[in-house]
Ligand SMILES: Nc1ncnc2c1ncn2[C@@H]1O[C@H](COP(=O)(O)OP(=O)(O)O)[C@@H](O)[C@H]1O
């Protein structure tokens with residue numbers, strides 16, 4: 001079976017990484033959560049005085065972007081990759097509401113995107129990779145053999161994220177999450193550089209009424225059609 005590149009894009013919190021991780025594990029591909037990389041840059045910015053309230057010191061971040069090293073390491077307990085920022089495991093910290101509320105503005109910056117896209121393309125050089133995000137099928141891997149664009153209603157997506165945070169024992173407000181999901185969708189779709197949009201050759205999946213199992217089966221069917 002030939003190795004291919006799989007790009008999964010779409011709106012926030014609809015289940016992209018859930019299905020991407022499952023597929024990667026099953027077929028022995030590398031999985032990369034590109035959103036985790038933008039979240040790590042955001043966490044770095046919060047922790048290093050790049051934010052003054054909501055205002056970003058873009059000059060400072062531009063000077064420091066090359067010092068931000070992001071990597072992934074398999075967590076043996078969860079069987080999934082954890083995100084590391086300059087050698088420190090930040091997997092939990094990058095999922096906080098504070099990071100969620102600041103990540104989309106950081107992701108509009110052209111020099112941040114340039115750096116992340118270059119790293120992502122290096123990770124995918126050998127193919128055999130599943131990457132999820134917002135611009136994977138349009139910008140990072142425009143030649144990917146399989147492209148999926150996932151969507152679901154904002155209310156369902158906010159509910160899924162709410163349930164996830166609650167299950168982890170984290171404080172969460174449904175209304176705050178719904179507002180954040182809608183706000184990020186707006187910024188992600190309307191930014192100048194690589195806005196969130198469906199690549200022309202991507203398959204559309206609305207998983208509002210699909211279970212995790214059903215969407216996984218759907219993705220496997222698409223993979224089997226393309227990788228033969
Ligand atoms: N089809 C589904 N039905 C119900 N919950 C789902 C479904 N797909 C994913 N989830 C759950 O929704 C939450 C968000 O999924 P995730 O894969 O992190 O989304 P994304 O990567 O698109 O932000 C997770 O807790 C996940 O377990």
Ligand SMILES: Nc1ccn([C@@H]2O[C@H](COP(=O)(O)OP(=O)(O)O)[C@@H](O)[C@H]2O)c(=O)n1
Pocket residue numbers: 011012013014034035036038039103104105107132133134135136184185188
């Ligand atoms: N390829 C990507 C991936 C994420 N992002 C940005 O990073 C944010 C967080 O991505 P994510 O995948 O972790 O988002 P969730 O839907 O998982 O909450 C998005 O809202 C985008 O602003 C991006 O600009 N490009």
